[in-house]
Amino acid sequence: xxxPSEVAVTGLGVVAPHGDHPDTLFxxxxxxxxAIAPVFPELPKPAAAATVAFDESRWFTKLQLAGVDRVxxxxxxAADLAMRDxxxxxxxxxxxxxxxxxxYGGCGMGGAAALEAAYRGNGRVSPLTIPAFMPNAxxxxxxxxxxxxxxxxxYSVACASSSVAIAEAAKAIxxxxxxLAIAGGSxxxxxxxxxxxxxxxxxxxxxxxxxxARAVRPFAADRSGFALGEGAAxxxxxxxxxxxxxxxxxxxxxxxWGLSSDATHLTKPDAPxxxxxxxxxxxxxxxxxxxxxxCNAHGTATRIGDAVERNALAAVWGDxxxxxxxxxxxxLHGHLLGGAGALEAVITILALRERRLPPNVxxxxxxxxxxxxxxxxxxxxxxxxxxxxxxxxxFGGTNSVLLFRRA
Amino acid sequence: xxxxxxxxDLIQEKYGIEPSTLDPHASMREKGGLDSLALAEFLFAIExxxxxxxxxxxxxxDTLAELAVxxxxxxxxxxx
Numbered sequence: 001x002x003x004p005s006e007v008a009v010t011g012l013g014v015v016a017p018h019g020d021h022p023d024t025l026f027x028x029x030x031x032x033x034x035a036i037a038p039v040f041p042e043l044p045k046p047a048a049a050a051t052v053a054f055d056e057s058r059w060f061t062k063l064q065l066a067g068v069d070r071v072x073x074x075x076x077x078a079a080d081l082a083m084r085d086x087x088x089x090x091x092x093x094x095x096x097x098x099x100x101x102x103x104y105g106g107c108g109m110g111g112a113a114a115l116e117a118a119y120r121g122n123g124r125v126s127p128l129t130i131p132a133f134m135p136n137a138x139x140x141x142x143x144x145x146x147x148x149x150x151x152x153x154x155y156s157v158a159c160a161s162s163s164v165a166i167a168e169a170a171k172a173i174x175x176x177x178x179x180l181a182i183a184g185g186s187x188x189x190x191x192x193x194x195x196x197x198x199x200x201x202x203x204x205x206x207x208x209x210x211x212x213a214r215a216v217r218p219f220a221a222d223r224s225g226f227a228l229g230e231g232a233a234x235x236x237x238x239x240x241x242x243x244x245x246x247x248x249x250x251x252x253x254x255x256x257w258g259l260s261s262d263a264t265h266l267t268k269p270d271a272p273x274x275x276x277x278x279x280x281x282x283x284x285x286x287x288x289x290x291x292x293x294x295c296n297a298h299g300t301a302t303r304i305g306d307a308v309e310r311n312a313l314a315a316v317w318g319d320x321x322x323x324x325x326x327x328x329x330x331x332l333h334g335h336l337l338g339g340a341g342a343l344e345a346v347i348t349i350l351a352l353r354e355r356r357l358p359p360n361v362x363x364x365x366x367x368x369x370x371x372x373x374x375x376x377x378x379x380x381x382x383x384x385x386x387x388x389x390x391x392x393x394x395f396g397g398t399n400s401v402l403l404f405r406r407a
Numbered sequence: 408x409x410x411x412x413x414x415x416d417l418i419q420e421k422y423g424i425e426p427s428t429l430d431p432h433a434s435m436r437e438k439g440g441l442d443s444l445a446l447a448e449f450l451f452a453i454e455x456x457x458x459x460x461x462x463x464x465x466x467x468x469d470t471l472a473e474l475a476v477x478x479x480x481x482x483x484x485x486x487x
Contacts, residue, residue: 062423066445124455127447 007170007254008243008407011086011236012346013078013184017050017229017333020081025333026350029358032377034213034332036227040192045199048212049190050229050334067128068141069111070230074339075138075186076145078232079103082182083146086236087248091147102151102178104169105139106162106185108338109194116191138186138232150178156338159298160394161185163341163402166235167257173237180242184234184342198228203302214362218299218328219306219374221365226300229334233342235349240407250407252349255387256285262397269305269393274312277399278389282316285403287387290320292403294357294375294388296348299328300335307369309391325382327360327375341392345402348390352404356380410482411475414453418471421452431472453478459485 014020017035018028028035035050052074056065059077068076088094091101111133118125131137136154143152151172155165162185169183198204205225207215217223243250258280262273282289298309306328314321329347336343351357360374385406392400415426424439435441441449450461453474459481468474 062421063440063445066422066442066448127451128444131444 004174006240007173007237008240008250009235009252009254009349009404010238010243010248010250011082012251012349013080013082013085014231014233014343014346015052015054015074015078015081016231016233016343017052020077022346022350026347026354026358029329029332029347030356030380032332032359032361034361036213036215036334038212039190040195043192043196046207046209047195047199048207048215048227049195050227051190052231067131069114069132069137069188071107071111071186071188072138072141074188074230074232075105076141078184078186079142079182079234080145082184082234082236088236096180098147098149100150100179101148102153102169102172102181103139103143103146103148104153104155104165104172104181104183105142106155106157106165106338106341107135107138108156108158108161108187109189110135111137112189112191112194116193119193142182146182148182157398158394158396159335159337159340160392160398160400161338161341162233163345163390163392163400164259164398166254166342166345166402167259167400169237170254170257173239179238181237182234183237184232185339186232187337187339188230189337190228190230195228204228205301216301216331217362218297218301218331218360219310219367219370219372220363221367223301223303223306223367225302226330226335229336231333231336231339231343233339233346235342235345252352252404253407254402255405256281256283256287256403258284258401260399262399264397266397267395269308270397271308271311271315273397274309274391274393274399275315277401278312278316281389281401281403285387285405287403289317290323292324292387292389293382293385294348294351295324295326296344296351296388296390297326297328298391298393299330301328301330309393310370310372313372322373324373325357325375326372327358329358331361341390341400344390344392348388348402349404352385352388352406355382355385357382409475410457410478411471413456414471414475414478417452417456418449421449429471431475432470434469435471436469457482
């Protein structure tokens with residue numbers, strides 16, 4: 001039997017609150033620069049979010065924008081940047097068989113702006129509302145833009161959507177179903193109706209006037225929730241053998257992934273469920289907990305979420321927990337929900353490649369229930385880092401862990 | 408009264424198509440690059456712009472000139 005092929009990450013593309021270049025994004029995170037700012041002053045309660053300064057004219061003519069929601073625009077841009085980064089600016093000229101290329105996209109909600117416009121139109125509803133908001137539109141638009149003719153799939157698994165999408169893409173590469181996968185996700189739901197819905201759920205961080213940028217405090221004693229973010233991130237995956245053959249730059253290897261379900265509660269996280277996903281990722285990668293030096297935590301900064309994630313990490317890492325340096329970058333880029341797993345995967349890959357870790361900010365007051373080796377600002381260097389994980393734990397109980405190794 | 412000029416302005420504003428590049432008698436689908444989705448959205452924009460309701464049989468309209476004739480008809484029938 002052949003050993004399963006190693007899965008290489010050869011392209012990174014982001015359209016994020018910190019910009020549309022992975023290096024710029026990473027530098028901003030290392031400096032602890034928050035992209036979270038107040039939004040919608042007209043709402044009854046103060047709201048903050050991390051939004052993307054996106055110039056759609058770079059990617060679309062006005063005619064091409066007909067019926068294309070922002071969530072799909074961001075996806076098309078990020079996937080295109082990932083393919084360019086992989087050295088494949090045009091699939092048709094690449095020698096790849098378009099039928100053996102796939103798109104694996106994560107999206108939690110779909111075109112929120114299109115839905116919001118329909119609700120607020122006083123009965124006037126755009127005839128393109130449906131194709132604009134359907135959750136598989138982002139992946140479909142990526143496939144049309146790139147000319148991808150293989151599987152084009154959408155995973156809607158709440159906050160784990162795009163992490164699951166990347167795991168599924170890696171499986172397809174490993175099984176030889178596709179030669180190349182464009183995998184990631186997109187979310188764009190910073191519209192008043194959706195922000196009100198999240199506020200009603202009491203999961204968003206409260207903040208005093210002028211303090212929005214520091215509102216999200218993962219693992220801190222005074223944490224009070226997250227801020228919404230928008231954006232898209234995609235990676236290009238292929239077998240390491242194929243990548244080496246074509247001389248592609250390998251950012252990292254996707255060495256393991258773990259998927260599990262809590263099967264306990266729709267929204268309350270469960271440490272044993274998360275631990276199953278963590279163990280599964282380690283097992284697949286053939287690594288022991290002590291081999292992993294960095295965790296980009298799910299870290300939503302909710303009261304319960306952070307403590308449960310700490311317990312899951314402690315259950316698996318045991319005495320080696322102190323060797324696992326951890327940060328939640330959601331304090332800086334917000335929670336991208338369906339796009340979070342992919343954006344944080346890119347950040348984890350960059351941390352591994354650069355051997356520098358983004359800080360866990362705003363954690364001034366430590367919480368004994370969240371005792372972790374949190375990455376302090378200004379303490380980025382990780383010269384011996386060989387492997388890192390990115391956690392995504394979703395409403396619905398699905399847990400997804402991606403484990404990357406240095407190439 | 409012809410609505411053609413206003414339609415040309417609208418299609419330019421909405422889709423960036425210059426009046427000089429789209430012959431009013433040419434197919435909007437073939438020459439203008441408007442697919443069925445873009446056309447449906449354009450008709451919606453026309454309704455908003457003129458404050459009218461386009462009849463359902465407009466699906467066969469293929470040129471700006473034909474569209475202008477129909478819009479003229481609907482506008483003329485609109486109660487003052």
